[in-house]
Amino acid sequence: xxxxxARRLGYYAILLVAxxxxxxxxxxxxxxxxxxxxxxxxxxxxxxxxxQLTALGINGGTPLPERLWHWLAGAVHGDFGRTIDDxxxxxxxxxxxxxxxxxxxxxxxxxxxxxxxxxxxxAVRQYRLSDRAVTLASFLLLSTPTFLLAVLLKIGxxxxxxxxxxxxxxxxxxxxxxxxxxxxxxxxxxGVHLLLPTLSIGLVTIAAYSRYQRNTMLDVLGxxxxxxxxxxxxxxGRALVRHGLRTALIPMSTYFSYGFLALFTGATFTEIVFGxxxxxxxxxxxxxxxxxxxxxxxxxxxxxxxxxxxFLADLLHAALDPRVRT
Amino acid sequence: xxxxxxxxxxxxxxxxxLGAAALPGRGRTVLRRFLARRSALAGMVVVVLLFVLAFAxxxxxxxxxxxxxxxxxxSAPSAEHWFGTNRIGQDVxxxxxxxxxxxxxxxxxxxLVATVLAAAVGAGAGYFGGWTxxxxxxxxxxxxxxxxxxxxxxxxxxxxxxxWLAFVGLLTLFAWMITARVVRSMTLSLREREFVRAAxxxxxxPARIIVRHILPNIASFLIIDATxxxxxxxxxxxxxxxxxxxVQSPDVSLGTLIADNTGAAVTYPWMFFFAxxxxxxxxLAVNLIGDGxxxxxxxxxxxARS
Numbered sequence: 247x248x249x250x251x252a253r254r255l256g257y258y259a260i261l262l263v264a265x266x267x268x269x270x271x272x273x274x275x276x277x278x279x280x281x282x283x284x285x286x287x288x289x290x291x292x293x294x295x296x297x298q299l300t301a302l303g304i305n306g307g308t309p310l311p312e313r314l315w316h317w318l319a320g321a322v323h324g325d326f327g328r329t330i331d332d333x334x335x336x337x338x339x340x341x342x343x344x345x346x347x348x349x350x351x352x353x354x355x356x357x358x359x360x361x362x363x364x365x366x367x368x369a370v371r372q373y374r375l376s377d378r379a380v381t382l383a384s385f386l387l388l389s390t391p392t393f394l395l396a397v398l399l400k401i402g403x404x405x406x407x408x409x410x411x412x413x414x415x416x417x418x419x420x421x422x423x424x425x426x427x428x429x430x431x432x433x434x435x436x437g438v439h440l441l442l443p444t445l446s447i448g449l450v451t452i453a454a455y456s457r458y459q460r461n462t463m464l465d466v467l468g469x470x471x472x473x474x475x476x477x478x479x480x481x482x483g484r485a486l487v488r489h490g491l492r493t494a495l496i497p498m499s500t501y502f503s504y505g506f507l508a509l510f511t512g513a514t515f516t517e518i519v520f521g522x523x524x525x526x527x528x529x530x531x532x533x534x535x536x537x538x539x540x541x542x543x544x545x546x547x548x549x550x551x552x553x554x555x556x557f558l559a560d561l562l563h564a565a566l567d568p569r570v571r572t
Numbered sequence: 573x574x575x576x577x578x579x580x581x582x583x584x585x586x587x588x589x590l591g592a593a594a595l596p597g598r599g600r601t602v603l604r605r606f607l608a609r610r611s612a613l614a615g616m617v618v619v620v621l622l623f624v625l626a627f628a629x630x631x632x633x634x635x636x637x638x639x640x641x642x643x644x645x646x647s648a649p650s651a652e653h654w655f656g657t658n659r660i661g662q663d664v665x666x667x668x669x670x671x672x673x674x675x676x677x678x679x680x681x682x683x684l685v686a687t688v689l690a691a692a693v694g695a696g697a698g699y700f701g702g703w704t705x706x707x708x709x710x711x712x713x714x715x716x717x718x719x720x721x722x723x724x725x726x727x728x729x730x731x732x733x734x735x736w737l738a739f740v741g742l743l744t745l746f747a748w749m750i751t752a753r754v755v756r757s758m759t760l761s762l763r764e765r766e767f768v769r770a771a772x773x774x775x776x777x778p779a780r781i782i783v784r785h786i787l788p789n790i791a792s793f794l795i796i797d798a799t800x801x802x803x804x805x806x807x808x809x810x811x812x813x814x815x816x817x818x819v820q821s822p823d824v825s826l827g828t829l830i831a832d833n834t835g836a837a838v839t840y841p842w843m844f845f846f847a848x849x850x851x852x853x854x855x856l857a858v859n860l861i862g863d864g865x866x867x868x869x870x871x872x873x874x875x876a877r878s
Binding site: 261262264265268269272273276277385386388389390391392393394397398401404405504507510511514515518529530533541544545548549552553 | 814837
């Protein structure tokens, strides 16, 4: 099992380096930081722009491989260069990391746990009313793009707040900047702000996972070993969880890594809609400013997160399926 | 990202469509099963109606999507403006059908081209194996790791001058990878079958084997996947257009319409909800068709009573 996981990890490391280099090359060729400085009023002299670009390490005059090498040498030591406004990318990265990770984590946990449970439950109750209701709801959710769901949730919250006459559900930003209170008040405030963004990425994930889990669970339900488990005296619930759900989870580990890709994109959109200052918003901002180093940092983050989820899926697969461990 | 379980899942699916060409009237059987499913039939009807609306709609009203009616700003739906007007007096019906048209065209093109690409890459990688397989799958993994949103967002504004077809190309570039993986694993098991072996020993050209022997056997998967891909492409297109990275003004798509009128959704709902509603209805209908096709092609996948 260790050899298997080490092999996967090595492959992911190569993929990561390739993806980061590719995004550096792409960002450097497509973005034009010179235009950003030339667009300033009053425009700086060409010499000043040149000097500034060189200082930031993004001067088009320097050959691309040299710039890439310089950037990589810094990145290995945790220095991702300077933003176009000459602040540290690493510092900005640290500020935004927590914001994005909180949203990704809450969305993933909500989506995976509820999705898997809902799928398993509807499979057991196939063609009952509850199964049909969940199926219909998940079809509707799967047909709504995440950005639209986020917008609809926001509209719903505005209407609800208007009806109640208070700001019950807060939905702008990740916290109330004017809040002064103890730790408890702050935690509550953050939790309320987390509610709608989590729902907007979590609901789609629930819908997707419950469909997959329902299918894999249905395949398992008729299996002989489940009948054997019942025959040797296990209760129905125990047999379903220990022998049914566990087997049905194995193919799910593959969906998990693909599902995370969709979730990550959805989180980007959700951040922008709800005004969270996370990675997704940073990406859109830095593209607008032709900020090469920031764009590369965000794409490196995305690659790491996606590969990490892939590795987690491998771990899960190895833990559930003994055949992989050899 | 393991492929083992996909292989296992795909192996079942390969069994089902065998003899697609051999059995006469299979198409008719599939069609009968498809039509027997009410939800799939309803999805089909809705998609046809939406296409009719998108392409005949502009001729039903004398307003064009860019016309401005200065006498009616923010007016509610009426006989003159069926879906009302927006804040600068443009006819919402004309804009919505125009946006629908663009979104449907983009979705259809991306769905079709991506499936063809996925079939070619997946079957090639699975059939030839070795380094072809390894390098193609590395490419697939690389594109999966890359945040597609990032590349489209960087590149799309630079392609503004080339119009929306370049945008279709970009969307396609990031829509084929997962399908290609499944096609590859299906091809892996088909490659060992007698009829492929026979063709190989007879000296048939590999490209011909793929087109004549491999692809027809996974046709049902490809048809289903292309259907679902159309819905997915429409969702990607609207999302990117919503954030200003997709279809550019003066052209409109459902995404740009939703983006422009989100702020008015509470006070002037007609500006927002027609576009948003049509988007959801279309994707839902496409998904229902895909689901119906899956059951029609492979009734064994649907256990017990139905």
